[in-house]
Amino acid sequence: MVSYWKQGNANEPDGVQTMMKSSFILETQELGRRLENRWVWKDLNLKVEAGSRIVLKGPTGSGKTLLLRILAGLENPDHGKVFFQERDQNQWKMPEYRTQVALLPQRPAFQEGSVDQNWRMPFDFRERSNQHFDSSRFKPWLEMLELSTDFARKQTAELSGGERQLAALLRMLQFDPHLLLLDEPASALDESKSKKMEELLNDWQMQVPGRTWIWVSHDSRQAERVGDEVLELGAVS
Amino acid sequence: MPLEPDSTLISSGSYLVLSGFQVLLGSCLLIFSLLLSLLLRLQLERSMGIAALRMVVQLLLVGLVMDWIFSRQHPWLILLMAVVMASIAAASASSRPKRRYPGIYWNCLISILASSFLVTGLALTGIFQLQPWFTPQYLIPLLGMVLGNTLNGISLALDRFLDDLQKQRDLVETRLCLGASAWEASHDLLRSALRTGLIPSINSMAVMGVVSLPGMMTGQILAGVNPGEAVRYQMVIVFMITAAATLGTVIVLLLAFRMLFSARHQLLLNRLSAKKD
Numbered sequence: 001m002v003s004y005w006k007q008g009n010a011n012e013p014d015g016v017q018t019m020m021k022s023s024f025i026l027e028t029q030e031l032g033r034r035l036e037n038r039w040v041w042k043d044l045n046l047k048v049e050a051g052s053r054i055v056l057k058g059p060t061g062s063g064k065t066l067l068l069r070i071l072a073g074l075e076n077p078d079h080g081k082v083f084f085q086e087r088d089q090n091q092w093k094m095p096e097y098r099t100q101v102a103l104l105p106q107r108p109a110f111q112e113g114s115v116d117q118n119w120r121m122p123f124d125f126r127e128r129s130n131q132h133f134d135s136s137r138f139k140p141w142l143e144m145l146e147l148s149t150d151f152a153r154k155q156t157a158e159l160s161g162g163e164r165q166l167a168a169l170l171r172m173l174q175f176d177p178h179l180l181l182l183d184e185p186a187s188a189l190d191e192s193k194s195k196k197m198e199e200l201l202n203d204w205q206m207q208v209p210g211r212t213w214i215w216v217s218h219d220s221r222q223a224e225r226v227g228d229e230v231l232e233l234g235a236v237s
Numbered sequence: 238m239p240l241e242p243d244s245t246l247i248s249s250g251s252y253l254v255l256s257g258f259q260v261l262l263g264s265c266l267l268i269f270s271l272l273l274s275l276l277l278r279l280q281l282e283r284s285m286g287i288a289a290l291r292m293v294v295q296l297l298l299v300g301l302v303m304d305w306i307f308s309r310q311h312p313w314l315i316l317l318m319a320v321v322m323a324s325i326a327a328a329s330a331s332s333r334p335k336r337r338y339p340g341i342y343w344n345c346l347i348s349i350l351a352s353s354f355l356v357t358g359l360a361l362t363g364i365f366q367l368q369p370w371f372t373p374q375y376l377i378p379l380l381g382m383v384l385g386n387t388l389n390g391i392s393l394a395l396d397r398f399l400d401d402l403q404k405q406r407d408l409v410e411t412r413l414c415l416g417a418s419a420w421e422a423s424h425d426l427l428r429s430a431l432r433t434g435l436i437p438s439i440n441s442m443a444v445m446g447v448v449s450l451p452g453m454m455t456g457q458i459l460a461g462v463n464p465g466e467a468v469r470y471q472m473v474i475v476f477m478i479t480a481a482a483t484l485g486t487v488i489v490l491l492l493a494f495r496m497l498f499s500a501r502h503q504l505l506l507n508r509l510s511a512k513k514d
Contacts, residue, residue, distance in 0.1 A: 074410060074503055094502040099416040109407035122415040172415070 025050040025085060025179055025212050026071065026101075032079035033066055040066060041233055042079060050178075050210040055217055055227030062233040064216045065106065068181045071214070072103035084179070095127040102177035106184050108168030110156035115167045118156055119174065128175075137174055144200045145193070161188035166197065173204060180213040186222065194219075198226055252461040264289070303377060312371045319380055323349050326384040330489075333392035336399040338508045344492035345391055352485035353383045360477050382453060382474055383481045386438060390482035391489045394434025398490055399509060401426045402497060409504050419498035427490050434486035438479045445475065 024047045032042030040063035048054060058064050069075045071082060073094050082089040084101055110118045120133045135152075142151055145166055159167060165188050172180070180201075186194040205211045214231075217223045223230065267289055274281040306314055327346035331337070357380045361370045370376075402409065405426060412422035445451060446468075453474055457467035497505050 072414060073501060074413065076501075076503070090501075094413075095416050095418050098414055098502075103414045105407065105411060105414065107407050109405075109411040111408065121412075122417070125412075125415065125417045125421050127416040127418070168411075175416075 023050055024048060024083075025052075025210070027083040027086075028071075028080060029083070030080035031070070031077050031082065033063060033070065034078045035063075035066075044080070046231065048179075048212060048214070050212055052212050053205065053226060053228045054212075054214045055223040055230050056214055056233070057217070057223060057230060058233035064233055065183055067233065068103055068183050068214065068216065072101055072181055073097055074103065095125065099127055099175060100177055101179045101181065102172050102175065103181040104169060104172050104183060104185055106187060108164060110159075110164070110167070113156065114152065115154050115156060115159070116152040118167065119152070119171050122171070122175070131175070134174070138170060141170055141173070141200055144203075145196050162190070162193060165189060166193075169197065173201075176208070176211070178210065178212065180211075180215075182213055182215040184216050184218065186217075186219075194222065195225075198222070201226070252459060303373070306377070307373050310373065312369070315371045315373045315376060318373075318377065319354070320350075322377075322381060322384055323353060326353075326388040330388040330392040330395070332512075334396035334399055335512050336396075336403060336509050337512055338399070338493070338496055338510070340496055341395070341493075344489055344496065345388075345395075348391060348485045348488035348492060349384065349387055351488055352481045353380060353387050356477050356481040356484065357383050360473065364473060378453070379474065379477070383477055386478040387481045387485040390434040390438060390486045393437065394430045394486045394490055395493060397433040398426060398430035398493055401430065402504070403506065403509060406504065406506055413502055413504065417502075419494070419502040419504070422502075422504075423494065423498070427494060430490055431486055434490075435483060438482045442475055442479060445471075451475075
């Protein structure tokens with residue numbers, strides 16, 4: 001079962017059909033995924049407008065992470081298709097696709113070395129060979145998150161769970177992806193840091209029209225703050 | 238300078254032929270191991286006995302087969318034996334890693350065949366300059382030594398690569414999410430697996446003659462060959478072994494990489510399973 005509605009108007013479960021007035025950055029057609037012998041979810045017809053802020057909810061095991069992984073092209077669906085910018089995901093070159101549809105995993109990983117080295121790491125990839133690291137972008141973000149400038153020099157092995165999440169978020173955000181897929185990005189943060197991170201993301205999103213996110217959150221108050229629309233995945237019978 | 242094939246192995250002819258009784262006498266040395274196992278309650282007597290029995294039967298059989306093949310000198314027969322040896326080496330190489338994936342045996346077989354046959358073939362025709370090139374007295378033992386070492390390198394490297402992929406899955410996928418290609422996301426894992434596969438060959442090369450006296454050289458000396466000549470053989474063998482191990486390890490890692498990443502730059506960890514003991 002999949003429900004969809006706009007925040008503040010919870011009685012409109014068919015909201016997905018009412019959104020067809022403008023361009024969609026992401027669309028899924030009859031998307032389905034099986035695990036062993038059951039469908040985790042199926043017939044998922046999602047249309048995401050550019051600039052949307054969607055919260056993805058659902059009980060444990062409802063396949064939220066799986067959906068994000070499929071949208072990011074890390075796994076394939078068992079049925080249906082994903083379209084990004086009206087182009088079938090299968091027709092995209094995946095490294096290029098993932099520079100625009102960026103998944104921030106729940107357990108972000110780092111190479112050995114400092115935070116700064118890890119922020120620079122993606123510039124070694126061929127897909128980003130024409131981009132250049134700009135340390136000045138991080139300064140206001142670190143200020144907003146009340147992190148010292150020494151943060152960049154910290155060894156990643158010494159970071160706490162919350163610091164890892166923030167470091168990974170900034171690493172991804174520097175590339176300004178069109179669609180952010182956030183898998184519980186604040187799960188290891190205390191409430192005050194979590195709110196600061198939300199503010200930072202809000203600011204980032206407002207800067208350029210069309211920036212979009214799908215945000216998995218278990219915290220209902222956070223879900224209200226960061227989502228204009230809610231997509232809820234339920235157990236499939 | 239090419240070695241003269243007819244001037245070595247049995248040239249001196251001054252070696253001691255062992256009788257069946259002497260071999261039986263030799264087996265008595267195993268009593269020390271059995272007694273120690275009993276005294277220390279290692280409970281290894283049974284497996285030691287079975288292993289010793291297997292060794293005796295296998296060697297007797299291989300002796301018979303080799304006698305037969307040597308007497309025929311037929312290229313297809315020799316090639317068949319070489320392929321059988323490579324297939325057994327591939328089975329051994331693919332069974333050693335703690336994790337496996339569908340097609341691991343074929344990947345090992347392809348890499349072993351390609352590397353060992355190429356290197357042994359080049360050595361037989363280019364260095365040893367044998368006429369005919371398939372002279373089994375040279376081909377079979379040389380290939381055997383190359384296979385043994387290649388399979389070691391291959392299995393060590395595969396074990397490391399598969400283990401690292403599982404353990405560093407998050408890092409590999411984080412890189413993919415940041416726009417890396419499958420190659421970029423995993424090349425450091427491939428590199429360290431290659432190092433793991435090759436380090437034993439390099440180490441053994443470094444201590445050869447100082448810490449260890451290689452088996453083939455010892456064998457030749459026992460067979461009456463003058464040590465200076467045996468050493469020259471040994472050097473060529475070590476070069477062959479190292480070349481084949483490097484080539485085989487690179488090939489098997491590339492094949493494993495192709496099996497565990499899709500063309501869409503996805504890590505296919507669901508293909509990986511733990512070995513059933």
